[in-house]
Amino acid sequence: GQNIDQPTEMTATEGAIVQINCTYQTSGFNGLFWYQQHAGEAPTFLSYNVLDGLEEKGRFSSFLSRSKGYSYLLLKELQMKDSASYLCAVMDSNYQLIWGAGTKLIIKP
Amino acid sequence: SQTIHQWPATLVQPVGSPLSLECTVEGTSNPNLYWYRQAAGRGLQLLFYSVGIGQISSEVPQNLSASRPQDRQFILSSKKLLLSDSGFYLCAWSVREYNEQFFGPGTRLTVL
Numbered sequence: 001g002q003n004i005d006q007p008t009e010m011t012a013t014e015g016a017i018v019q020i021n022c023t024y025q026t027s028g029f030n031g032l033f034w035y036q037q038h039a040g041e042a043p044t045f046l047s048y049n050v051l052d053g054l055e056e057k058g059r060f061s062s063f064l065s066r067s068k069g070y071s072y073l074l075l076k077e078l079q080m081k082d083s084a085s086y087l088c089a090v091m092d093s094n095y096q097l098i099w100g101a102g103t104k105l106i107i108k109p
Numbered sequence: 110s111q112t113i114h115q116w117p118a119t120l121v122q123p124v125g126s127p128l129s130l131e132c133t134v135e136g137t138s139n140p141n142l143y144w145y146r147q148a149a150g151r152g153l154q155l156l157f158y159s160v161g162i163g164q165i166s167s168e169v170p171q172n173l174s175a176s177r178p179q180d181r182q183f184i185l186s187s188k189k190l191l192l193s194d195s196g197f198y199l200c201a202w203s204v205r206e207y208n209e210q211f212f213g214p215g216t217r218l219t220v221l
Contacts, residue, residue: 004152030207042199042212043153087152095206096168099152 002026004100006088011106012078020073020086020103028093034062034073035087037102043087046073075105083107111136115200115213122220128173128187130216132200135181140202142183143210144175147197159183160206195220 003025012018024032031050035043049055049064049071061074073086085102092098112135122128134140144156155168157175165175172191176184183200197217201210 008150033209040217042215045209045211048209089153091207096155097153097210099154101150101152 002090002092002098004088004090004098006086006100006103008101009104009106011108012075014078014080014107014109016078017074017076018078018105020075020088020105022071022073022088022100024069024071024088024090024098024100026090026092026098029066030091030093030095032062032064032071033089033091033097034060034071035089037085037087039084046086078107080107080109111202111211113200113202113211113213115198115216117216118214119217120219122190122218124192124220125189128185128190128194128218130185130198130200130218132183132185132213133181134202137181137202137204139180140204141206142177143201143203144183144185145199145201147199147215153199156185190220192220194218 034046037043047062088100145153200213
């Protein structure tokens, strides 16, 4: 079966750095997506990785290792507004997105 | 720029009643359209997707149906709601099936 694993919840301090991991087992691979979802709101697109390596976008970076079935989202200089759930999703061979349950990130002052 | 609308924002319906949720996209042509359901603490579940007018693919057997009467309009329906239909319903669009998806604001449905 297809599976996406990510931690349920993480806590970090304002101004610090946090890494959210995602491991996956899917039927084929056509890219990995990270989304941010604030409570009660819709997910918003953060990043896309299809090749191995690091993609940097401001305070957020995303890393992919296809051979290990592994990705992480790195958030730097954490702000209170970064408190949200972070969803990892993998596009399989049929171009369907397989979603993880999300990691709830709590930022403390 | 592209915009996606969903309504209503919240809905409380009795068991056995019908359902109609609407989604429209502005600023793009021939988008791929998707209906998802999100249960608390769980990943998004793809319900239906459409690559064009009148073309609907169903991912999960259920008492829901979808229609795409116009290029940028996607409708989710049910003839008789079940308690298990409660959840957060999200409509999304993408340029092509391999592109990132953009979500509407969602409809929170409670079936009592």
